[in-house]
Amino acid sequence: MSAILELEDVARAFPVRDALGRAKGAVRAVDGVSLSVPEGAVLAIVGESGCGKSTLGRVMLRLIEADRGAIRFMGDDLRALKPDALRRRRRDMQLIFQDPFASLDPRMTVEEAVAEPLRLHGIVPRAQERERVAELMARVGLRPEQARRWPHEFSGGQRQRIAIARALASQPRLIVGDEPVSALDVSVQAQVINLLQDLIREFRLTFVLISHDLGVVRHIADRVAVMYLGRIVEEGPTAQVFHAPRHPYTRALLAAVPGQGVKAVPLEGDVPSPIDPPSGCRFRTRCPFAEAICTEQAPPLEGGSHAAACHLQHRLPPAVPPAEHDAGGERLRRLQAFFTDRKTNNTGATT
Ligand SMILES: Nc1ncnc2c1ncn2[C@@H]1O[C@H](COP(=O)(O)OP(=O)(O)OP(=O)(O)O)[C@@H](O)[C@H]1O
Ligand SMILES: [Mg+2]
Known part of the structure; x- marks a missing residue:
């Protein structure tokens, strides 16, 4: 299987300052990671809190910049892309956050939230937006008429379904899910994991699952990368x-x-x-x-x-x-x- 995403010796550190704002070192959050994500695979990243999973997930989507290393995504040198080219590439890669409360704008109806990426990337003509939103809603298990409501009117699980619909809207090839179910009730977790699994199959998505839940990882991941203090120790x-x-x-x-x-x-x-x-x-x-x-x-x-x-x-x-x-x-x-x-x-x- 060919790799859709490849990282080579990727690193990212954050400066640490003392109370007076003086630099006193750096947190080496990701420190020399090489990793290949096969197209169509579910790759899990596991490891204790603070080992660098979220930083790695964001660096691989260039949502935060790497300090060094190479990132190749769908044939592009991701770190070298100019802003315009990067914006176009973004439709192919999406992030689902842990917290469905924080990831949805409370001032946008669900319809607006799901339509935003459609519009941003010109996925469908304006006249078809409403219909596409309804399709996406149905696909993630929500009723299309719920689209006019506000995020606060939904449960955590429903909100995460909305976030998933939004991530799917741009028809991405790669989705990074950063603890996508860990904020949800256990019973809801299994449903959302199942939904993700179905969508991964149906749309032939590549999925990077960041999770500390080894039970979930074992059920849905094809490959596992284990991180410790900024490095991959096993894959x-x-x-x-x-x-x-x-x-x-x-x-x-x-x-x-x-x-x-x-x-x-x-x-x-x-x-x-x-x-x-x-x-x-x-x-x-x-x-x-x-x-x-x-x-x-x-x-x-x-x-x-x-x-x-x-x-x-x-x-x-x-x-x-x-x-x-x-x-x-x-x-x-x-x-x-x-x-x-x-x-x-x-x-x-x-x-
Ligand atoms: N923006 C930031 N500024 C400073 N330090 C940061 C920043 N983001 C992450 N860190 C530090 O980098 C290290 C890795 O953090 P990261 O959030 O990637 O870990 P994680 O594996 O996702 O942890 P968790 O399982 O708790 O989500 C931690 O020491 C963290 O405090
Ligand atoms: Mg994290």
Whole structure:
């Protein structure tokens, strides 16, 4: 599968100032990320809070600028595009935010909000706008007559559906969803995830899913990239990353998921500061396997289609094969039940 988006050694830091406004260093939010997103795939980005997921998601859409590195999107050198060309390219790439309250303008009716990208990118003639908005509303599970209402008249889940309709309006090729369901009730989460999954298939979208919910990731992602302190430490096909994690950090993340069955790797200490990250491997200060080389050299991300950035990846004790079921968490159980029901319905094999 060819890549629709490719990042090479991309970095972005934010200056940190003291109380008097003097520069006192920089937060290296994204620090040397290379990543390839295959066309039509769902790629998840996972990792602890503050590891740089949102920054990476925005940098890859050039919603914030990278400090260095190359970003190729649909054949363009994204960082080199002039404002006009970038504006035209924007129709192909959209972002869905976590918070459907913040992402919709309270002064715009739903119809205006969904029509805005249609108009901006000249998707349909004005006379057809209303009809297209109605189609988009229906496609995300809302009634077309609800289009005249205001965002505050909708529930969180409905609002996220509106945000999805708005993202779809410009007929994008790539959507980045930054925690698109984590602000919603669990029952609503599954519905919205399902909707996204259907839309991804129907429109052959490429989707980058930023999520801390490994249950959701496991259900819908084709590939997973694991971030730690601004870097990707593991990347590969979802089943392989979940069943045979290569990086000690990935194992620690998975061990925290009930029912995953990966042997716990005790994580020691706090996440170090991204202002002054550890030398060599950034995970070494919390890694139970760290050796001298881990302090001296930053491990490259290697291993081809399932890659890890760990000097010791070929010498680690095996991560116990995961037990498939008996999820301890209520949340995960409900999600799993939901998806199982759905599979049964789809094949028509009712009992
Ligand atoms: N505009 C900004 N100015 C200064 N620092 C920033 C800015 N945006 C992000 N950061 C810092 O960069 C680091 C990465 O932040 P980012 O929001 O990308 O993490 P994240 O993985 O999305 O976290 P979360 O899971 O909590 O959403 C954090 O240390 C954060 O404080
Ligand atoms: Mg974030």
